[in-house]
Amino acid sequence: MSALPPLTTKADRAREHRRRSQRAITISAISTIVVIGGLVTYVLTSPGWPTVRADFFSWSVFRSSFGSVLSGFWLDVKLFLVVEVAVLILGLIIALIRTVNAPILFPLRVLAVIYVDVMRGIPTILLVYIIGFAVPALDLSGVPTNPVVLGGIALALCYSAYVSEVLRAGLESIHPSQAGAALALGLTPAQALRFVVVPQAVRRVIPPLINDFLALQKDVALVSILGPEEAFRVAQIFAASQFNYTPLLSAAALYLCVTIPTTRLVDRLQARSRRERGGVLVLGPR
Amino acid sequence: MTAVLELRGVTKAYGDNEVLRGIDLAVGEHEAIALIGASGSGKSTLLRCIDLLEEIDDGDILLDGEPITVPGRDPVPARRRLGLVFQAYNLFPHRNVIDNITLGAIRAHGMARGEAVEAGHAILDRFGLSGRGADYPDRLSGGQQQRVAIARALLTRPRALLLDEVTSALDPELVGEVLQVIRELKAEGMTMLIATHEMGFARDFADQVCFLEGGRILERGVPEQIFTAPEREETRRFLARLLTGDRAG
Numbered sequence: 001m002s003a004l005p006p007l008t009t010k011a012d013r014a015r016e017h018r019r020r021s022q023r024a025i026t027i028s029a030i031s032t033i034v035v036i037g038g039l040v041t042y043v044l045t046s047p048g049w050p051t052v053r054a055d056f057f058s059w060s061v062f063r064s065s066f067g068s069v070l071s072g073f074w075l076d077v078k079l080f081l082v083v084e085v086a087v088l089i090l091g092l093i094i095a096l097i098r099t100v101n102a103p104i105l106f107p108l109r110v111l112a113v114i115y116v117d118v119m120r121g122i123p124t125i126l127l128v129y130i131i132g133f134a135v136p137a138l139d140l141s142g143v144p145t146n147p148v149v150l151g152g153i154a155l156a157l158c159y160s161a162y163v164s165e166v167l168r169a170g171l172e173s174i175h176p177s178q179a180g181a182a183l184a185l186g187l188t189p190a191q192a193l194r195f196v197v198v199p200q201a202v203r204r205v206i207p208p209l210i211n212d213f214l215a216l217q218k219d220v221a222l223v224s225i226l227g228p229e230e231a232f233r234v235a236q237i238f239a240a241s242q243f244n245y246t247p248l249l250s251a252a253a254l255y256l257c258v259t260i261p262t263t264r265l266v267d268r269l270q271a272r273s274r275r276e277r278g279g280v281l282v283l284g285p286r
Numbered sequence: 287m288t289a290v291l292e293l294r295g296v297t298k299a300y301g302d303n304e305v306l307r308g309i310d311l312a313v314g315e316h317e318a319i320a321l322i323g324a325s326g327s328g329k330s331t332l333l334r335c336i337d338l339l340e341e342i343d344d345g346d347i348l349l350d351g352e353p354i355t356v357p358g359r360d361p362v363p364a365r366r367r368l369g370l371v372f373q374a375y376n377l378f379p380h381r382n383v384i385d386n387i388t389l390g391a392i393r394a395h396g397m398a399r400g401e402a403v404e405a406g407h408a409i410l411d412r413f414g415l416s417g418r419g420a421d422y423p424d425r426l427s428g429g430q431q432q433r434v435a436i437a438r439a440l441l442t443r444p445r446a447l448l449l450d451e452v453t454s455a456l457d458p459e460l461v462g463e464v465l466q467v468i469r470e471l472k473a474e475g476m477t478m479l480i481a482t483h484e485m486g487f488a489r490d491f492a493d494q495v496c497f498l499e500g501g502r503i504l505e506r507g508v509p510e511q512i513f514t515a516p517e518r519e520e521t522r523r524f525l526a527r528l529l530t531g532d533r534a535g
Contacts, residue, residue, distance in 0.1 A: 183362075
Protein backbone atom coordinates (compact mmCIF):
# COMPACT_ATOMS: atom_id res chain seq x y z
CA MET A 1 0.00 0.00 0.00
CA SER A 2 1.42 3.35 -0.95
CA ALA A 3 1.57 6.19 1.61
CA LEU A 4 -1.28 8.62 1.42
CA PRO A 5 -0.27 12.22 0.72
CA PRO A 6 -0.43 14.31 3.93
CA LEU A 7 -3.57 16.44 4.17
CA THR A 8 -1.92 19.08 6.36
CA THR A 9 1.71 20.09 6.83
CA LYS A 10 3.63 21.28 9.84
CA ALA A 11 3.81 24.73 8.20
CA ASP A 12 0.00 24.88 7.96
CA ARG A 13 -0.32 24.25 11.68
CA ALA A 14 2.39 26.76 12.58
CA ARG A 15 0.67 29.43 10.46
CA GLU A 16 -2.69 28.79 12.13
CA HIS A 17 -1.00 28.90 15.56
CA ARG A 18 0.62 32.28 14.76
CA ARG A 19 -2.67 33.66 13.48
CA ARG A 20 -4.45 32.68 16.69
CA SER A 21 -1.83 34.15 19.00
CA GLN A 22 -1.75 37.43 17.03
CA ARG A 23 -5.51 37.61 17.27
CA ALA A 24 -5.33 37.12 21.06
CA ILE A 25 -2.75 39.90 21.46
CA THR A 26 -4.82 42.30 19.34
CA ILE A 27 -7.99 41.62 21.31
CA SER A 28 -6.33 42.08 24.70
CA ALA A 29 -4.61 45.31 23.56
CA ILE A 30 -7.85 46.82 22.27
CA SER A 31 -9.83 45.85 25.38
CA THR A 32 -7.12 47.30 27.67
CA ILE A 33 -7.13 50.62 25.82
CA VAL A 34 -10.92 50.78 25.85
CA VAL A 35 -11.29 49.97 29.57
CA ILE A 36 -8.40 52.09 30.93
CA GLY A 37 -9.05 54.94 28.48
CA GLY A 38 -12.74 54.90 29.35
CA LEU A 39 -12.05 55.07 33.08
CA VAL A 40 -9.48 57.87 32.72
CA THR A 41 -11.81 59.87 30.46
CA TYR A 42 -14.67 59.31 32.88
CA VAL A 43 -12.64 60.66 35.82
CA LEU A 44 -10.98 63.52 33.94
CA THR A 45 -14.25 64.79 32.48
CA SER A 46 -16.12 64.57 35.80
CA PRO A 47 -17.44 67.93 37.03
CA GLY A 48 -15.33 67.81 40.22
CA TRP A 49 -12.01 66.87 38.57
CA PRO A 50 -10.42 70.36 38.61
CA THR A 51 -11.03 70.62 42.39
CA VAL A 52 -9.71 67.07 43.03
CA ARG A 53 -6.63 67.79 40.95
CA ALA A 54 -5.86 70.89 42.95
CA ASP A 55 -6.55 69.19 46.31
CA PHE A 56 -4.84 65.82 45.73
CA PHE A 57 -2.25 66.35 42.99
CA SER A 58 -0.66 69.67 43.85
CA TRP A 59 2.99 69.68 42.74
CA SER A 60 3.99 72.59 44.99
CA VAL A 61 2.46 71.00 48.11
CA PHE A 62 4.09 67.69 47.19
CA ARG A 63 7.49 69.36 46.95
CA SER A 64 7.18 71.14 50.27
CA SER A 65 5.90 68.09 52.21
CA PHE A 66 7.50 65.03 50.65
CA GLY A 67 10.76 65.21 52.60
CA SER A 68 8.98 65.20 55.96
CA VAL A 69 6.58 62.43 54.90
CA LEU A 70 9.54 60.34 53.74
CA SER A 71 11.39 60.73 57.02
CA GLY A 72 8.14 59.82 58.81
CA PHE A 73 7.93 56.74 56.64
CA TRP A 74 11.43 55.72 57.72
CA LEU A 75 10.02 55.43 61.25
CA ASP A 76 7.31 53.12 59.86
CA VAL A 77 9.90 50.92 58.16
CA LYS A 78 12.02 50.62 61.31
CA LEU A 79 8.92 49.89 63.37
CA PHE A 80 7.55 47.12 61.19
CA LEU A 81 10.95 45.47 60.79
CA VAL A 82 11.38 45.24 64.56
CA VAL A 83 7.76 44.20 65.13
CA GLU A 84 8.02 41.48 62.45
CA VAL A 85 10.92 39.84 64.30
CA ALA A 86 9.05 40.06 67.62
CA VAL A 87 5.91 38.63 65.99
CA LEU A 88 7.82 35.69 64.54
CA ILE A 89 9.41 34.76 67.86
CA LEU A 90 6.25 35.27 69.94
CA GLY A 91 4.08 33.53 67.34
CA LEU A 92 6.38 30.48 67.24
CA ILE A 93 6.40 30.20 71.04
CA ILE A 94 2.59 30.33 71.18
CA ALA A 95 2.25 27.86 68.29
CA LEU A 96 4.63 25.41 70.01
CA ILE A 97 2.79 25.73 73.34
CA ARG A 98 -0.46 24.89 71.55
CA THR A 99 1.00 22.00 69.54
CA VAL A 100 3.32 20.20 71.95
CA ASN A 101 1.41 17.74 74.05
CA ALA A 102 3.39 17.84 77.31
CA PRO A 103 1.15 17.80 80.42
CA ILE A 104 3.42 20.37 82.10
CA LEU A 105 2.37 22.86 79.43
CA PHE A 106 -1.35 22.45 80.14
CA PRO A 107 -1.86 25.76 82.01
CA LEU A 108 0.21 27.55 79.39
CA ARG A 109 -1.89 25.94 76.67
CA VAL A 110 -5.07 27.33 78.20
CA LEU A 111 -3.45 30.78 78.44
CA ALA A 112 -2.29 30.56 74.83
CA VAL A 113 -5.81 29.75 73.62
CA ILE A 114 -7.23 32.72 75.56
CA TYR A 115 -4.44 34.97 74.28
CA VAL A 116 -5.07 34.08 70.64
CA ASP A 117 -8.84 34.43 71.01
CA VAL A 118 -8.62 37.82 72.71
CA MET A 119 -5.87 39.35 70.57
CA ARG A 120 -7.53 38.28 67.33
CA GLY A 121 -10.93 39.35 68.55
CA ILE A 122 -10.12 42.98 69.37
CA PRO A 123 -9.88 45.50 66.50
CA THR A 124 -6.22 46.44 66.09
CA ILE A 125 -6.95 50.13 66.48
CA LEU A 126 -8.57 49.53 69.90
CA LEU A 127 -5.60 47.45 71.01
CA VAL A 128 -3.27 50.30 70.06
CA TYR A 129 -5.44 52.74 72.07
CA ILE A 130 -5.65 50.47 75.11
CA ILE A 131 -1.93 49.63 75.27
CA GLY A 132 -0.89 53.14 74.28
CA PHE A 133 -2.93 55.03 76.87
CA ALA A 134 -3.66 52.53 79.67
CA VAL A 135 -0.13 51.18 80.20
CA PRO A 136 1.58 54.56 80.81
CA ALA A 137 -1.35 55.55 83.05
CA LEU A 138 -0.42 52.66 85.36
CA ASP A 139 2.67 54.71 86.21
CA LEU A 140 4.80 51.62 86.82
CA SER A 141 8.55 51.94 86.91
CA GLY A 142 10.42 50.10 84.15
CA VAL A 143 7.38 49.99 81.89
CA PRO A 144 7.98 51.80 78.59
CA THR A 145 6.13 55.06 78.02
CA ASN A 146 7.47 55.85 74.56
CA PRO A 147 4.42 55.81 72.24
CA VAL A 148 6.36 54.20 69.40
CA VAL A 149 7.39 51.31 71.67
CA LEU A 150 3.87 50.96 73.06
CA GLY A 151 2.34 51.03 69.59
CA GLY A 152 4.86 48.41 68.48
CA ILE A 153 3.95 46.22 71.45
CA ALA A 154 0.24 46.50 70.61
CA LEU A 155 0.91 45.49 66.98
CA ALA A 156 3.17 42.62 68.09
CA LEU A 157 0.45 41.31 70.44
CA CYS A 158 -2.17 41.43 67.73
CA TYR A 159 -0.11 39.99 64.90
CA SER A 160 1.60 37.27 66.95
CA ALA A 161 -1.87 35.83 67.55
CA TYR A 162 -2.51 35.57 63.79
CA VAL A 163 0.97 34.32 63.02
CA SER A 164 0.82 31.68 65.77
CA GLU A 165 -2.23 30.20 64.08
CA VAL A 166 -0.45 30.10 60.71
CA LEU A 167 2.57 28.41 62.29
CA ARG A 168 0.36 25.98 64.20
CA ALA A 169 -1.25 24.89 60.94
CA GLY A 170 2.26 24.39 59.55
CA LEU A 171 3.39 22.34 62.55
CA GLU A 172 0.31 20.14 62.35
CA SER A 173 0.84 19.57 58.62
CA ILE A 174 4.16 17.78 59.21
CA HIS A 175 3.52 14.04 59.24
CA PRO A 176 4.22 12.35 62.63
CA SER A 177 6.55 9.89 60.87
CA GLN A 178 9.06 12.75 60.54
CA ALA A 179 9.20 13.20 64.31
CA GLY A 180 9.32 9.39 64.63
CA ALA A 181 12.36 9.19 62.36
CA ALA A 182 14.08 11.93 64.36
CA LEU A 183 13.38 10.19 67.68
CA ALA A 184 14.59 6.87 66.25
CA LEU A 185 17.96 8.52 65.58
CA GLY A 186 18.19 9.24 69.30
CA LEU A 187 17.29 12.92 69.20
CA THR A 188 15.42 14.28 72.20
CA PRO A 189 11.84 15.48 71.56
CA ALA A 190 13.05 19.09 71.73
CA GLN A 191 15.80 18.39 69.18
CA ALA A 192 13.29 16.64 66.90
CA LEU A 193 11.18 19.81 66.95
CA ARG A 194 14.13 22.12 66.40
CA PHE A 195 15.94 20.26 63.62
CA VAL A 196 13.17 18.36 61.85
CA VAL A 197 9.62 19.58 62.52
CA VAL A 198 9.89 23.38 62.91
CA PRO A 199 12.14 24.01 59.86
CA GLN A 200 9.74 22.07 57.62
CA ALA A 201 6.66 23.74 59.14
CA VAL A 202 8.04 27.27 58.69
CA ARG A 203 9.05 26.57 55.10
CA ARG A 204 5.59 25.32 54.31
CA VAL A 205 3.80 28.44 55.63
CA ILE A 206 6.12 31.16 54.32
CA PRO A 207 3.54 32.54 51.80
CA PRO A 208 0.72 33.00 54.39
CA LEU A 209 3.29 34.35 56.88
CA ILE A 210 4.41 37.06 54.48
CA ASN A 211 0.76 37.81 53.83
CA ASP A 212 0.31 38.63 57.52
CA PHE A 213 3.48 40.73 57.44
CA LEU A 214 2.05 42.66 54.51
CA ALA A 215 -1.01 43.55 56.58
CA LEU A 216 1.31 44.55 59.44
CA GLN A 217 3.32 46.84 57.15
CA LYS A 218 0.17 48.85 56.52
CA ASP A 219 -1.15 48.70 60.07
CA VAL A 220 1.92 50.47 61.49
CA ALA A 221 0.01 53.62 60.43
CA LEU A 222 -2.31 52.94 63.39
CA VAL A 223 0.50 53.89 65.77
CA SER A 224 -0.08 57.48 64.58
CA ILE A 225 -3.07 57.76 66.95
CA LEU A 226 -0.61 57.71 69.86
CA GLY A 227 1.20 60.74 68.45
CA PRO A 228 4.50 59.61 66.88
CA GLU A 229 5.22 61.41 63.62
CA GLU A 230 5.20 58.53 61.19
CA ALA A 231 4.25 58.97 57.52
CA PHE A 232 0.47 59.04 57.90
CA ARG A 233 0.63 61.41 60.90
CA VAL A 234 3.01 63.81 59.14
CA ALA A 235 0.85 63.78 56.01
CA GLN A 236 -2.23 64.44 58.11
CA ILE A 237 -0.59 67.45 59.78
CA PHE A 238 0.39 68.90 56.40
CA ALA A 239 -3.05 68.21 54.97
CA ALA A 240 -4.72 70.00 57.86
CA SER A 241 -2.45 73.04 57.78
CA GLN A 242 -2.40 73.51 54.00
CA PHE A 243 -5.96 72.38 53.25
CA ASN A 244 -4.52 70.01 50.67
CA TYR A 245 -4.53 66.20 50.55
CA THR A 246 -1.48 65.71 48.36
CA PRO A 247 0.76 64.64 51.32
CA LEU A 248 -1.69 61.80 52.12
CA LEU A 249 -1.42 60.57 48.54
CA SER A 250 2.39 60.66 48.70
CA ALA A 251 2.25 58.67 51.97
CA ALA A 252 0.02 56.12 50.21
CA ALA A 253 2.56 55.91 47.38
CA LEU A 254 5.34 55.22 49.90
CA TYR A 255 3.37 52.37 51.48
CA LEU A 256 2.85 50.89 48.01
CA CYS A 257 6.61 51.03 47.39
CA VAL A 258 7.01 48.50 50.22
CA THR A 259 3.84 46.42 49.95
CA ILE A 260 3.82 45.76 46.20
CA PRO A 261 7.28 44.14 46.15
CA THR A 262 6.19 42.07 49.17
CA THR A 263 3.07 40.94 47.28
CA ARG A 264 5.14 39.90 44.27
CA LEU A 265 7.44 37.98 46.62
CA VAL A 266 4.43 36.09 48.02
CA ASP A 267 3.31 35.19 44.48
CA ARG A 268 6.77 33.89 43.62
CA LEU A 269 7.04 31.85 46.81
CA GLN A 270 3.55 30.45 46.35
CA ALA A 271 4.41 29.30 42.84
CA ARG A 272 7.56 27.70 44.18
CA SER A 273 5.82 25.92 47.04
CA ARG A 274 3.27 24.55 44.53
CA ARG A 275 6.13 23.09 42.53
CA GLU A 276 7.76 21.71 45.68
CA ARG A 277 4.56 20.09 46.87
CA GLY A 278 4.41 18.34 43.52
CA GLY A 279 7.88 17.05 44.32
CA VAL A 280 7.03 16.05 47.86
CA LEU A 281 4.42 13.57 46.60
CA VAL A 282 7.20 11.51 45.08
CA LEU A 283 8.70 11.08 48.55
CA GLY A 284 6.01 8.88 50.05
CA PRO A 285 5.48 5.19 49.41
CA ARG A 286 3.63 4.30 46.25
CA MET B 287 26.28 -14.94 76.73
CA THR B 288 23.49 -12.41 77.05
CA ALA B 289 21.40 -11.72 73.99
CA VAL B 290 21.67 -8.26 72.42
CA LEU B 291 17.90 -7.98 72.45
CA GLU B 292 15.53 -9.95 74.60
CA LEU B 293 11.75 -9.71 74.73
CA ARG B 294 9.77 -11.31 77.55
CA GLY B 295 6.01 -11.53 77.35
CA VAL B 296 5.61 -8.24 75.50
CA THR B 297 2.01 -7.15 74.97
CA LYS B 298 0.61 -4.08 73.25
CA ALA B 299 -2.98 -3.06 72.52
CA TYR B 300 -4.54 -0.06 70.84
CA GLY B 301 -7.85 0.21 72.66
CA ASP B 302 -9.52 -3.18 72.26
CA ASN B 303 -7.21 -4.18 69.45
CA GLU B 304 -4.52 -6.45 70.90
CA VAL B 305 -1.64 -6.17 68.47
CA LEU B 306 0.99 -8.07 70.46
CA ARG B 307 -0.12 -10.86 72.80
CA GLY B 308 2.96 -12.02 74.65
CA ILE B 309 6.07 -12.00 72.51
CA ASP B 310 9.15 -13.88 73.72
CA LEU B 311 12.20 -13.47 71.56
CA ALA B 312 15.96 -13.29 71.88
CA VAL B 313 18.37 -11.93 69.28
CA GLY B 314 21.97 -12.96 69.87
CA GLU B 315 25.11 -11.08 68.87
CA HIS B 316 25.66 -11.16 65.05
CA GLU B 317 22.34 -12.88 64.61
CA ALA B 318 19.84 -11.90 61.91
CA ILE B 319 16.24 -12.79 62.60
CA ALA B 320 13.49 -12.39 60.03
CA LEU B 321 9.92 -11.73 61.11
CA ILE B 322 7.38 -12.98 58.60
CA GLY B 323 3.60 -12.93 58.68
CA ALA B 324 0.61 -11.28 57.06
CA SER B 325 -0.03 -7.55 57.23
CA GLY B 326 -1.45 -6.76 60.65
CA SER B 327 0.28 -9.68 62.35
CA GLY B 328 2.21 -7.25 64.57
CA LYS B 329 5.65 -7.15 62.91
CA SER B 330 5.89 -3.37 62.57
CA THR B 331 4.41 -2.69 65.99
CA LEU B 332 6.95 -5.07 67.51
CA LEU B 333 9.85 -3.14 65.96
CA ARG B 334 8.39 0.21 67.01
CA CYS B 335 7.97 -1.08 70.57
CA ILE B 336 11.59 -2.25 70.69
CA ASP B 337 12.77 1.21 69.57
CA LEU B 338 10.49 2.69 72.28
CA LEU B 339 8.44 4.67 69.74
CA GLU B 340 5.43 2.86 71.25
CA GLU B 341 5.00 2.11 74.92
CA ILE B 342 4.35 -1.55 75.68
CA ASP B 343 1.52 -2.56 78.01
CA ASP B 344 3.22 -5.47 79.73
CA GLY B 345 6.41 -7.52 79.68
CA ASP B 346 10.04 -6.46 79.39
CA ILE B 347 12.46 -5.57 76.64
CA LEU B 348 16.16 -5.93 77.45
CA LEU B 349 19.05 -4.43 75.51
CA ASP B 350 22.37 -6.10 76.37
CA GLY B 351 20.70 -7.60 79.41
CA GLU B 352 19.46 -4.27 80.71
CA PRO B 353 15.72 -3.57 80.81
CA ILE B 354 14.82 -0.52 78.66
CA THR B 355 11.07 -0.58 79.16
CA VAL B 356 11.07 0.36 82.84
CA PRO B 357 8.10 2.74 83.32
CA GLY B 358 9.19 6.35 83.74
CA ARG B 359 12.65 5.84 82.31
CA ASP B 360 13.87 8.19 79.57
CA PRO B 361 13.67 6.31 76.23
CA VAL B 362 16.30 8.47 74.51
CA PRO B 363 19.50 6.64 75.67
CA ALA B 364 18.11 3.26 74.56
CA ARG B 365 17.02 4.68 71.17
CA ARG B 366 20.56 5.95 70.66
CA ARG B 367 21.82 2.37 70.86
CA LEU B 368 19.36 1.06 68.28
CA GLY B 369 18.83 1.81 64.61
CA LEU B 370 15.40 1.70 62.97
CA VAL B 371 14.73 1.88 59.23
CA PHE B 372 11.19 2.54 58.04
CA GLN B 373 9.15 1.19 55.16
CA ALA B 374 8.58 4.73 53.76
CA TYR B 375 12.25 5.77 54.36
CA ASN B 376 11.14 8.89 56.31
CA LEU B 377 14.11 10.93 55.16
CA PHE B 378 14.00 14.62 56.09
CA PRO B 379 13.00 16.39 52.85
CA HIS B 380 14.43 19.77 53.93
CA ARG B 381 17.95 18.44 54.51
CA ASN B 382 20.29 17.10 51.86
CA VAL B 383 21.58 13.54 51.94
CA ILE B 384 24.69 14.18 54.02
CA ASP B 385 22.72 16.34 56.51
CA ASN B 386 20.15 13.56 56.80
CA ILE B 387 22.85 11.00 57.55
CA THR B 388 24.84 13.08 60.02
CA LEU B 389 22.00 14.65 62.04
CA GLY B 390 21.75 11.83 64.57
CA ALA B 391 25.51 11.32 64.83
CA ILE B 392 26.13 15.02 65.51
CA ARG B 393 23.13 15.93 67.67
CA ALA B 394 22.39 12.68 69.49
CA HIS B 395 25.90 11.24 69.77
CA GLY B 396 27.96 14.42 69.97
CA MET B 397 30.20 13.43 67.08
CA ALA B 398 32.22 16.34 65.68
CA ARG B 399 30.72 17.68 62.46
CA GLY B 400 33.85 17.08 60.37
CA GLU B 401 34.18 13.54 61.60
CA ALA B 402 30.49 12.81 60.99
CA VAL B 403 30.58 14.22 57.45
CA GLU B 404 33.66 12.16 56.66
CA ALA B 405 32.05 8.99 58.01
CA GLY B 406 28.86 9.89 56.11
CA HIS B 407 30.69 10.17 52.80
CA ALA B 408 32.52 6.91 53.45
CA ILE B 409 29.25 5.09 54.03
CA LEU B 410 27.68 6.69 50.92
CA ASP B 411 30.65 5.47 48.86
CA ARG B 412 30.14 2.00 50.23
CA PHE B 413 26.43 1.99 49.41
CA GLY B 414 27.04 3.08 45.80
CA LEU B 415 25.90 6.66 46.43
CA SER B 416 29.19 8.48 45.88
CA GLY B 417 28.73 12.15 45.14
CA ARG B 418 25.05 12.26 46.12
CA GLY B 419 25.68 13.93 49.50
CA ALA B 420 24.52 17.38 48.37
CA ASP B 421 21.31 16.10 46.71
CA TYR B 422 17.93 16.47 48.37
CA PRO B 423 15.96 13.25 48.97
CA ASP B 424 13.36 14.03 46.29
CA ARG B 425 16.13 13.85 43.66
CA LEU B 426 16.76 10.18 44.51
CA SER B 427 15.00 6.98 43.44
CA GLY B 428 13.20 4.94 46.10
CA GLY B 429 16.04 2.44 46.28
CA GLN B 430 18.57 5.23 46.74
CA GLN B 431 16.44 6.86 49.43
CA GLN B 432 16.17 3.61 51.34
CA ARG B 433 19.94 3.10 51.15
CA VAL B 434 20.37 6.63 52.54
CA ALA B 435 17.93 5.76 55.33
CA ILE B 436 19.97 2.65 56.19
CA ALA B 437 23.16 4.72 56.12
CA ARG B 438 21.53 7.23 58.46
CA ALA B 439 20.67 4.49 60.95
CA LEU B 440 24.16 2.97 60.71
CA LEU B 441 26.16 6.14 61.25
CA THR B 442 25.16 6.14 64.92
CA ARG B 443 26.78 2.67 65.26
CA PRO B 444 23.74 0.87 66.69
CA ARG B 445 23.99 -2.34 68.72
CA ALA B 446 21.20 -3.76 66.59
CA LEU B 447 19.46 -2.69 63.41
CA LEU B 448 15.67 -2.94 63.17
CA LEU B 449 14.40 -3.03 59.58
CA ASP B 450 10.68 -2.54 59.02
CA GLU B 451 9.57 -3.80 55.59
CA VAL B 452 12.35 -1.80 54.02
CA THR B 453 11.64 -3.02 50.49
CA SER B 454 7.82 -2.95 50.53
CA ALA B 455 7.52 0.59 49.13
CA LEU B 456 10.03 -0.01 46.34
CA ASP B 457 9.51 -0.77 42.68
CA PRO B 458 10.45 -4.42 42.07
CA GLU B 459 13.60 -3.57 40.09
CA LEU B 460 14.93 -1.49 43.02
CA VAL B 461 14.50 -4.17 45.70
CA GLY B 462 17.76 -5.94 44.85
CA GLU B 463 20.05 -2.98 45.54
CA VAL B 464 18.64 -2.53 49.05
CA LEU B 465 18.78 -6.25 49.87
CA GLN B 466 22.41 -6.29 48.69
CA VAL B 467 23.26 -3.62 51.28
CA ILE B 468 21.58 -5.65 54.03
CA ARG B 469 23.47 -8.77 52.97
CA GLU B 470 26.75 -6.91 53.31
CA LEU B 471 25.83 -5.73 56.80
CA LYS B 472 25.00 -9.29 57.74
CA ALA B 473 28.39 -10.44 56.46
CA GLU B 474 30.01 -7.86 58.73
CA GLY B 475 28.17 -9.29 61.72
CA MET B 476 25.52 -6.64 62.32
CA THR B 477 22.82 -7.85 64.68
CA MET B 478 19.49 -7.47 62.89
CA LEU B 479 15.78 -7.94 63.33
CA ILE B 480 13.97 -7.70 60.02
CA ALA B 481 10.27 -7.58 59.26
CA THR B 482 9.95 -8.64 55.64
CA HIS B 483 7.67 -9.84 52.87
CA GLU B 484 10.62 -11.05 50.78
CA MET B 485 10.46 -14.78 51.48
CA GLY B 486 13.35 -15.68 49.18
CA PHE B 487 15.52 -13.15 50.99
CA ALA B 488 14.45 -14.32 54.46
CA ARG B 489 15.22 -17.86 53.42
CA ASP B 490 18.80 -17.44 52.23
CA PHE B 491 19.76 -14.63 54.59
CA ALA B 492 18.25 -15.08 58.05
CA ASP B 493 19.71 -17.26 60.79
CA GLN B 494 16.25 -17.71 62.25
CA VAL B 495 12.76 -17.03 60.97
CA CYS B 496 9.80 -16.19 63.21
CA PHE B 497 6.28 -16.56 61.90
CA LEU B 498 3.85 -14.11 63.49
CA GLU B 499 0.09 -14.32 63.45
CA GLY B 500 -2.42 -12.45 65.57
CA GLY B 501 0.30 -10.85 67.72
CA ARG B 502 2.01 -14.13 68.65
CA ILE B 503 5.11 -15.89 67.41
CA LEU B 504 3.56 -19.15 66.28
CA GLU B 505 6.70 -20.78 65.00
CA ARG B 506 10.40 -20.14 65.12
CA GLY B 507 13.20 -22.03 63.44
CA VAL B 508 15.97 -22.05 60.89
CA PRO B 509 14.76 -20.98 57.42
CA GLU B 510 15.19 -24.44 55.99
CA GLN B 511 12.74 -25.91 58.47
CA ILE B 512 10.19 -23.04 58.37
CA PHE B 513 10.04 -22.92 54.58
CA THR B 514 10.17 -26.63 53.77
CA ALA B 515 8.70 -28.40 56.77
CA PRO B 516 6.71 -25.97 58.94
CA GLU B 517 5.20 -27.58 62.00
CA ARG B 518 2.15 -25.37 62.29
CA GLU B 519 -0.82 -25.48 60.00
CA GLU B 520 -1.01 -21.62 60.06
CA THR B 521 2.54 -21.30 58.77
CA ARG B 522 1.81 -23.76 55.96
CA ARG B 523 -1.31 -21.83 55.00
CA PHE B 524 0.51 -18.46 55.05
CA LEU B 525 3.34 -19.74 52.87
CA ALA B 526 0.94 -21.47 50.48
CA ARG B 527 -1.04 -18.24 50.11
CA LEU B 528 2.14 -16.35 49.29
CA LEU B 529 3.18 -18.93 46.71
CA THR B 530 -0.14 -18.84 44.88
CA GLY B 531 -0.04 -15.04 45.13
CA ASP B 532 3.40 -15.07 43.55
CA ARG B 533 2.17 -17.19 40.68
CA ALA B 534 -0.82 -14.93 40.11
CA GLY B 535 1.46 -11.89 40.17
